[in-house]
Amino acid sequence: MPTTVVTGSASGIGAATHAALREAGHEIVGVDLRDADIAADLSTAEGRQHAVDAVLDRCSTGLDGLVTCAGLGPHVDDPGRIVAVNYLGAVALLDGLFPALRAGGAPAAVAVSSVASTHLTWETNPIASAVESGDFSGVAAAVESAGEYRGQFAYAAAKNALTVAVRRRAVEWGAAGVRLNAVAPGAVDTPLLRAGEDDPRYGESIRGFTAPLGRRGRPHEIASFIAYLLGPHAGFLHGAQFVIDGGADAALRPQAF
Numbered sequence: 001m002p003t004t005v006v007t008g009s010a011s012g013i014g015a016a017t018h019a020a021l022r023e024a025g026h027e028i029v030g031v032d033l034r035d036a037d038i039a040a041d042l043s044t045a046e047g048r049q050h051a052v053d054a055v056l057d058r059c060s061t062g063l064d065g066l067v068t069c070a071g072l073g074p075h076v077d078d079p080g081r082i083v084a085v086n087y088l089g090a091v092a093l094l095d096g097l098f099p100a101l102r103a104g105g106a107p108a109a110v111a112v113s114s115v116a117s118t119h120l121t122w123e124t125n126p127i128a129s130a131v132e133s134g135d136f137s138g139v140a141a142a143v144e145s146a147g148e149y150r151g152q153f154a155y156a157a158a159k160n161a162l163t164v165a166v167r168r169r170a171v172e173w174g175a176a177g178v179r180l181n182a183v184a185p186g187a188v189d190t191p192l193l194r195a196g197e198d199d200p201r202y203g204e205s206i207r208g209f210t211a212p213l214g215r216r217g218r219p220h221e222i223a224s225f226i227a228y229l230l231g232p233h234a235g236f237l238h239g240a241q242f243v244i245d246g247g248a249d250a251a252l253r254p255q256a257f
C-alpha cells in the first residue's frame with residue numbers, strides 16, 4: 001500500500017484528495033493546522049520543520065507520494081503569511097521530503113498551484129528576488145504597490161513562484177526517478193473560494209466570473225486528477241503544470257499556453 005502525505009488535508013481540495021487517494025488504496029498522512037495526523041502551522045519555519053520531521057518519523061523506510069495542498073486565499077490580509085504558506089509551506093515539504101520520496105516505490109508528488117500563477121510572469125513576479133536570495137523579509141513591501149489588492153498580488157506571486165519551483169526541480173527529480181507536477185485549479189467551490197466571495201474587495205468579481213463550462217469546479221474533480229498524476233498511468237508526466245478551470249484560461253488567453 002503506497003504511503004502518501006497530503007497537506008491541507010482537513011478541508012476543500014485537500015480533504016477531497018485525501019478521500020480520493022484513500023479510495024485508490026493509499027495510506028494517507030494528513031498535515032494541517034488541526035484535524036489531521038500531523039498538526040503543523042506551515043506559515044512558520046518551525047511549523048514547516050516540525051511537519052517534515054514528523055513525516056520522516058512515521059515514514060522511515062520511504063514515502064511514495066506527496067501532495068502539497070495547504071494554502072490561504074487572496075482575501076487574507078497578510079501578504080507575508082500568504083507567501084509563507086502557499087510558497088514556503090509547499091517548497092519546504094517538497095525539498096524536506098525529497099530524500100524520503102527517492103526511497104519510495106514509483107514515487108510522485110503534486111503541488112497545488114493555481115491559475116493565478118499565470119497572471120504574472122517570473123520577470124514581473126514581485127517575490128522572484130526573495131526566492132533567489134532566500135530572504136523573504138521584504139515580501140510585504142514588494143506587494144504594497146497593489147494597495148488593498150496586495151493579497152491577490154501576493155497570492156499570484158506565491159503561486160507563480162511555486163510553479164517555477166516545480167519546473168526548476170524537473171531535472172534533478174526526474175533523474176532521481178521522482179515525478180513532480182503542478183495542478184492549477186480555477187474557481188473551485190471550497191471554503192477558501194467562499195471566503196473570497198464574501199470579501200468586499202473581491203466578492204463581486206469572483207461572484208460575477210463564470211468559466212466557459214458555466215459553473216465552479218468541485219473539489220473531487222481536482223482530487224481525481226491529482227490521484228491520476230500520482231498513479232501508474234501517469235508514468236511519463238513530469239515537470240508540467242495542468243490547468244483545471246472549466247476553460248477559463250482558454251477563454252481569457254487563447255494564444256498563451
Ligand SMILES: NC(=O)c1ccc[n+]([C@@H]2O[C@H](COP(=O)([O-])OP(=O)(O)OC[C@H]3O[C@@H](n4cnc5c(N)ncnc54)[C@H](O)[C@@H]3O)[C@@H](O)[C@H]2O)c1
Binds near residue numbers: 085086112186
Ligand atoms: N478553491 C479554489 O478556487 C482554488 C483555486 C486555485 C487554487 N487553490 C488552491 O488549492 C489549495 C487548497 O485550497 P482550498 O480551496 O481547498 O481551501 P480550503 O481553505 O478549503 O483548504 C485549505 C487548507 O489549508 C490549510 N491551511 C491553511 N493555512 C495553513 C497553515 N498555516 N498550516 C497548515 N495548513 C494550513 C487549512 O487549514 C485548510 O484545511 C490551496 O493551495 C489553494 O490556493 C484553490
